[in-house]
Amino acid sequence: MRIVAFFVLFFGLIGCRESVQPTLVDKPVEVRRPQSFPPFEFPADNRPTALRIQLGRQLFYDTRLSSSNAIHCGSCHVLSAAFTDGRATSPGIAGIAGRRNAPTLANVAWMKRFMMEGGVPTLETQALAPLHDSLEMGTNMMRAVHRLNEDGDLKALAKAAYGRDSIDPFVVTRALACFQRTFVSGDSRYDRFLLGQKDQINEHELRGRDLFFSERTQCGSCHGGVFFTDMEYHNIGLYAVYSDEGKARATHLPGDVGKFKTPTLRNIQLTSPYMHDGSIASLEEVIAFYNRGGEPHINRDVRVRALQLSKQECDDLLAFLMTLTDWNFVQQKDLLPLER
Amino acid sequence: MNKVFLLLAVMIALVIASCTNEPEQTVIPASKATVRFSALWEGQPFEMQQVYTDAFGNRLRADGFLNFISLITLVKDDGSEVLIKDYALVNFYNANEITAEVPAGKYTTLKFGIGVPRDRNKDQDPAQYPSSSVLSVAGSQGMFWVWNTGYIFAKFEGKCDTTGTDGAELLTPIAIHAGDDASYREFVSQSFSIDLTGISKTFDVKLNVDQIFSPVNGNDVNIALQAITHTSTNPDLATNFMDNYLAALTFVP
DSSP, rough: HHHHHHHHHHHHHHHHHHHHOOOOOBBBOOOOOOTTSSSOOTTTOOOOOOOOHHHHHHHHHHHGGGGSOOHHHHHHHHHGGBOEEESSBBBBSSSSEEEEOOOOOOTGOOOOOSSOOOOBBHHHHHHHHHHHOOTOOOOHHHHHHHTTTTOOOHHHHHHHOOOSSSSHHHHHHHHHHHHTTTTTOOSHHHHHHHOGGGGSSOOOHHHHHHTTTTTTOOHHHHOOOOOOOOOOOEOOOOOSSSSSSTTHHHHOOGGGGTEOOOOTTTTTGSOBBBBBOOBBBBBHHHHOOOHHHHOTTTOOTTTTTOOOOOHHHHHHHHHHHHHHHTTTGGGOOOGGGOOO | OHHHHHHHHHHHHHHHHHHOOOOOOOOOEEEEEEEEEEETTEEOOTTTTEEEOOOOEEEEEEEEEEEEEEEEEEEESSSSSEEEEEEEEEEESSSEEEEEEEEESEEEEEEEESSOOOOHHHOOOGSOOOSSSTTTTTTTTOOSSSSSSSBBBBBEEEEEEEEEOOTOOOOOEEEEEEGGGGOOOOOOOOOOEEEOOOOOEEEEEEEEEEHTSSSSGGGOOOOTTTEOOSSSSOOOOOOOHHHHHHHEEEEOO
């Protein structure tokens, strides 16, 4: 009788153990913030948790978000290039190049509005743009979530992360934004210098720094602050006639033609080519462009004018810009695709 | 003993009273209002895939025509407003009737917006709405911008031939996507007096599509000159389209 009872109990326990599904346990996560960065408040409906970030990471590198099943967010936003891709404009699903240069995603948590004309208000809603753009991922959100919902493991992860029974547009937009808000880059040599490590910057670079923030160049008046951007929109006289109208595309105002959001200069060494259309290949050429003063345009910012910088001064500026690279950021393994 | 009789008498009286048939109460049927949207071309039902000739001599056909209609409201004779429906997608050929129960009383005006009003248009997140909402990603059927904030108010897509050649194939695309705050239009009907107490009433709103593609309202939408706008790419065409759209609405109370 005891033997029978033992076997009943033993097999009962085995049976119970096999029927138990692994439980995904979520927990809040504190996203690292460099000392010099201002505090950032995550949206109330998208506070960071371990599973939300994990889900966003999986989706960021998931080709099911493109109609061809061939590209993902990380195809044009490559970590080693500070989440750009080294191309003037990026080919989408059909191999046809888009119209604009892929922007860096470093520190997007702190950015105010999205897209180069600033039409999109939040990082969550920004996810809809590349998904739907026929020159990028060329799908639509409902088709994408239909495909994602066929993946039971992903559904379980989404359920644990956001408490929803299926993957829907809310989950996809929130998870992608949550992951991207972990793209924090604030450990350049210049950052260390500002924290007191004076040996991080040499004389040559310091001269460039002084020139950058001088009245003479006024580089820092647009590319200022901790993120090296004023987050505003300016016409820099890149063209006399703009085929891409920039901010005017959203506002329809003639005074906004040719205005584009000021890009951050953090990691600028890694994010070539430059300008909204990737039309300038190197940083040396960008500095030469500003030194010439740009093309005539009625909306050109008055601060863009011939600077009369010497060769040495141009080199100094370049040297300073090189100090803004955060090499630790671009080697962060937890920003790469999950290893399967 | 007398008390017992008195008690019994009271009880019997109560029982009799309870058995007596109460006078029948008049049940007033619910008051219902239906707003029915339909599209016409020169007085006949406007059909998708059908080829029409516009006032400029262009031949065109529509492959899709979808519209945001919002804040469909009946105004009572005391000036108070009754909301029939907050937001709806109307395609004018099937998903085109909106019905709601309304309070009894006399009504004088029907009004609605074409598009999505400013406070629900800009800086909204379609993903925040449940799929059952027409403002959601699924419910709006793609009627929102993705590179910019806001909804597409009216989307007219099709093909045309503007060469004037009889029988020529329609090859030129028409894509009129109108939608930003400046594209919002409000329709206000002529005044009427209808007592909806206890009745169901259908209000017909007809869109005379031929009048959109004509100079009749002073705003040319001549597809031989321009047939594509995503509003930002050709704001004038979007404006003219929405102005003509509003002017091309007729209302039958």
